[in-house]
Amino acid sequence: MFFRNLTLFRFSPAISNDLDRLDEALGDHRLRPCGPLEMGTKGFVPPVGRGDEAPLTHAVKACTMVTVGGEDKLLPGSVVNDELQRRVQKIAEEEGRKVGGRERKRIKEDVLNELVPRAFIRSSRQRAYVDKKNGWLVLDTSSRKSAENTLTQIREALGSFPAVPLAPEEGPRVLMTDWLANGNLPAGLALGDEVELRDPASATGAIAKCRRQDLDGEEVKEHLRNGKQVFQLGLTFDERMSFVLGEDLIVRKLKFLDVVTEELGDSHPDAAAEADATFTLLTLEVERLLGKLEEWFGLPRPAEA
Incomplete structure (x- = not known):
């Protein structure tokens, strides 16, 4: 559970009071399995324990931990393009005609519809916690993009969470x-x-x-x-x-x-x-x-x- 990186945001004392409803707010935003034609899903998973009954927050004093989980299909673009090219070439050889842009787009959609359900799924977990006493959002990542994605998930669950990046007075x-x-x-x-x-x-x-x-x-x-x-x-x-x-x-x-x-x-x-x-x-x-x-x-x- 020890964090390896710290990306930081700050929020005001007024926001701290709203975070008391965090556990309840996350209930409608649990991670669900990735559907057959979906490339990915995100949602909250229990920071401690497993199963649908496990709580989505883990609190100690003024600090509350949450974990954003993700399921992403692994389907390299090269695989899609190779299959698309194979089908376009087959039409050209068997029917003696060139495939136009609109038809090519339709064929690509068919390829995706066939390959996406068979793609491997990669799971991910992003941990974070809020310190309500001192106004910190602490994320276990060094990636600004990953931090922003997690912050977006919290904002969607709460409806609003105006945490802001650090603004140092000393360079x-x-x-x-x-x-x-x-x-x-x-x-x-x-x-x-x-x-x-x-x-x-x-x-x-x-x-x-x-x-x-x-x-x-x-x-x-x-x-x-x-x-x-x-x-x-x-x-x-x-x-x-x-x-x-x-x-x-x-x-x-x-x-x-x-x-x-x-x-x-x-x-x-x-x-x-x-x-x-x-x-x-x-x-x-x-x-x-x-x-x-x-x-x-x-x-x-x-x-x-």
């Missing part, structure tokens, strides 16, 4: 470059062993990526002297978690260190108790980190809905 790229170049890291924060540096002068500027490297070394400093800035930076927070922070303020490669995971223990009576303990620990640790991100970069919580 992340400038601040992280200062951390790396001058060692001006906030208390509790330490450099990791990964960085991505880019020349900000143009979109096609030089890029330097370093992994498993001493970030205080001369090679990194030389890139900084040549004008490159930090776009992603490996960090350790309070010796409890490591991650890579991007200039988009997406937290990637999140890993809780042994001192955290050892606090879980292994004496949980059942799966539900273990899920409660893990989610509690996750949200407490992430709450501390997000509070610091809010402080370092100036991430205001919306005042109104």
Whole structure:
């Protein structure tokens, strides 16, 4: 249940009250099986447990987790085009005529109607939780598109959910470059062993990526002297978690260190108790980190809905 990435949105205190009906609202938006001629479906699935009777939310104190599930048919375009071309060529050979655009379109529809029901189905799961006390929507993904799709599902279920992207008052790229170049890291924060540096002068500027490297070394400093800035930076927070922070303020490669995971223990009576303990620990640790991100970069919580 530990998240591996954090994509973040914020919402106002007024919205927090509306989230009390989240479990009820999701009931009409459960994931249903993909129909024979459908390419995909999306809906909510239980974050903990399985079956139609399992709840669609899992709450600990002010934090509530949801999971958006998906079923997508795997039908490569090349397979459709190959079958279409085979049928068009067969008509040309047997009937001695050229297939027009309208007929070609009809043949393609026939191909899809035959192949879609036989396509393999790929299942997906996207976890997220809302922190009603602090106004965070936290998604376990580094993909902005996936995050937006999940946010759309929540909005459709609630009717409205005006969570907004982060609006930092301090430029992340400038601040992280200062951390790396001058060692001006906030208390509790330490450099990791990964960085991505880019020349900000143009979109096609030089890029330097370093992994498993001493970030205080001369090679990194030389890139900084040549004008490159930090776009992603490996960090350790309070010796409890490591991650890579991007200039988009997406937290990637999140890993809780042994001192955290050892606090879980292994004496949980059942799966539900273990899920409660893990989610509690996750949200407490992430709450501390997000509070610091809010402080370092100036991430205001919306005042109104």
